[in-house]
Amino acid sequence: MSAFDTIVHLIYLACATAFVVGLHLMNAPATARRGNQVSAAGMGVAILTTVAVLIDGGRINAYAAWALGLGSAAGAVAGLVAARVVRMTAMPQLVSLFNAVGGGAAALIALGEHPATTQAEVTGVLDVLIGALTFSGSLIASGKLAGRVPGRPIIVPYGRLISIGLAVVAVVTAVLVVGFDGGAPALWGAAAAALAAGVLLTLPIGGADMPVVISLLNACTGTAVAMAGFVLESTPLIIAGALVGAAGAILTKLMADAMNRPIGAIIAGGYGTGDAIAVAAGAGSSSVREITADDAAIQLAYAGRVVIVPGYGLAAAQAQHEAVALAQALTERGVEVSYAIHPVAGRMPGHMNVLLAEANAPYEQLADLEESNPGFPRTDVALVIGANDVTNPAARRPGNPVSGMPILDVDRAKSVIVIKRSLGHGYAGIDNELYADPRTAMLFADAKAGLGALLAGLSAYAR
């Protein structure tokens, strides 16, 4: 090994260390931003070092250099613009899009490399299969999150049969590549099968299962990148890929546990009826009590303790600023306010925390499931904003789609106000028994409009 190679290797090792240290710093809000910067610095050094390797090697021809340079520049601009302009409520689909392109790039590496050794062939096939599947799967997931692809589970006719066919194609092409030196045509065949499988696997998954799905796809991209590292015999790719694979796997498990559903069942998809179906306000159930915004505002103003329970409806209506403004107004009146956040509220892990942070909700007011539940019996008003299944008391009984799912014990509060557009179902597709509870009052409105009306009512009637 030449002195240059040794130095390069040591620099790559330092970069991998920066990734690990960066991730480690991300476990506390105070140090998280520095952690990301450490990780980014490591990445910058790794890229510059690779430029030096290319120049030193002198093997890259002018056309390849231009393709690399122009492609990277265009990609960097596209990524920076998207990252700068995205709204916090649209974060899940952007993260999913970045995940897609990462997986796509990993798959293209093996497709461009024409693996020669057995090691490169085996890992190359894995790279192409996992990378292409993540690419198309994440694009569909991103489309679902953005509302461009319907969020409800889409059942493809003969889907299972087609999946089995695609799995057979994947195995056959893998055998051709590894056992019979099938080369590029077989690899492209594997890529095509994996692309189709990614679409087919993601379409039947309901919008509310997305926190699990995008965590899983993130883990897959990490694995694909590690496989690309095996193909190229590049240590930084292997280490970074393994780190991301582990991160994605942990988040997947946490999210699946929070829904009390096996990961396999989520992948199988087709659960419930998808995102809320609009039902005319008040229709269907006569026992539901409606409340006006002014009455609700007065009830909140004279409460001693209020717990706000945000859900996907808050994100969809982009009402995080209104929610925090209401909490502030109540706090100024001497009301004790906190937020109870369910792990799978929203469309990606920790989605609600990001939205509330954007609106400057005080960190100490945010409480997770375990911290919140003991406090509900002491709570005068639980204000549920666009959350549904995570508050359904039916989860405590066996025999229904939400059985066993850990819920927020909203029904144990002294009274409950629910801001919701309609009595439509959550993704589980069942009635929420909370709404029929005599202590529950429904404020039928879009989250943003409803919270605006509450704020107006508060300033008009409760001085």
Next chain:
Amino acid sequence: MSPLLLADLTVFTLGLLVGFEVISKVPATLHTPLMSGANAIHGVVLVGVMLLAATISTPAGYALLAVAAFFAAMNVAGGYVVTDRMLAMFRSRS
């Protein structure tokens, strides 16, 4: 199995274990930035695309390379910036 493959496998396995150890302590509040930050880290695939560039010498290869470079650069640049934007909001209050 070549010694090289064994070394790579060792690195991969230890990388997984370190990842599990480091990440399992992250609180729910930071799950979105964590996922986004991890997402940016797999943008290291850009290094792979650069190494690939040295081996390519056909027109089809150049096209594939340009697409791969576009994807990887978008992943790495966008991933870090968007994570930083999110984390800036978290820090401003603490």
